[in-house]
Amino acid sequence: MSEKQPIISSQPDGYQKGPVVMVQPEFGSVQGKIIIPMTGNREWSSGLFDCTQDVTNCVMVACFGPCVQCQLSSRMGEILCAPVCIPGAMIALRQRLRTLGGIQGSLCHDCLVLNFCGACAVCQMKREMDAMGIV
Structure with a gap:
């Protein structure tokens, strides 16, 4: 890969004196946008029915x-009462959680699991x- 080159631009008068130097992200970027893989690369660490x-x-x-x-919502950095108040x-x-952990799956699968095996899904998420x- 080529060495990253700084982009130099000048701000209009009154904003900042001198040039502004911005460095484009290195890995996984196209025109300054970060590319994130759409599918995870691993399975859940425990199965849906591994409650034991x-x-x-x-x-x-x-x-x-x-x-x-x-409690899980709070651990994920969201407001405490989100699961109770937000459909x-x-x-x-x-x-x-799947995105952060690089876990394979889909929105459809998550909806089905939470609707038909909600308690088991919550247990799996906590595990x-x-x-x-994640604390």
Whole structure:
């Protein structure tokens, strides 16, 4: 790859004195846009029905599901009550977790899993966050 060349431009008077130097991102960029792969490169660290790996988590989700969902939302950097107040928030959180972790999947699969196996999906998400070190 060629060495990155700085782009020099001048601002109109009154904004800044002298030239502005901007450096384009190196890897995975085209005309200053960062390219992110659309598909993940790995599977979930645990299966959807691997609840026996963390029985305490399974019991917590079964008894206090909305509270656990809010905790996961907070761990992902979102507002605490998003899963309870925003329709589809858990789908968005699952998508975000898959993107951050490079996990394979699709929006359609996430919707089906959360609609038909919601508690198991929440347990799987918590196990994945623990494995990834998301606190």
